[in-house]
Amino acid sequence: MVGNTFGAFMTVFRTKYYKFVSKYFNSQVFNGQSGLFLTSTVNQLTINVLNNFFIALPPQKEMDTIVKFIDEKLTTIDQKIAKTKKIIALQKEYRAALISEVVTGKIKVAEEK
Known part of the structure; x- marks a missing residue:
């Protein structure tokens, strides 16, 4: 993802649908859902938040x-x-x-x- 910074607290997200899911993570749909982890102090995408994302998988x-x-x-x-x-x-x-x-x-x- 362009314009993002990653810190010491990271995780690996693995899926057999990685090609499709990587496109989703670079989409406007993901940007819309990203409001779930953007706060006024610390922006963080936790495993709990990630696990609550809905991704339509055709x-x-x-x-x-x-x-x-x-x-x-x-x-x-x-x-x-x-x-x-x-x-x-x-x-x-x-x-x-x-x-x-x-x-x-x-x-x-x-x-x-």
Whole structure:
């Protein structure tokens, strides 16, 4: 999970449905249920709270289909993010080169009349 910190008091959650459940833990549904362990002082997800979560588990074939769909979509999104970051880096490089060439006089700027 992105943006979370784990401390000394941790547990391992094991399930044979780990591929599906890991998607659930990264979903808005889980975020909605997470209000059960977010307090004004210490945010903690205890074993007792975890054991009281309700997770709809469809048949295995449907879980596999859902996981495959999510993984494919996430791969597409990650590829688009990488491509966009590359374009941004190239634009920054072009910007710096343009500024350098104008400042050093390699490109003449037309004066306003």
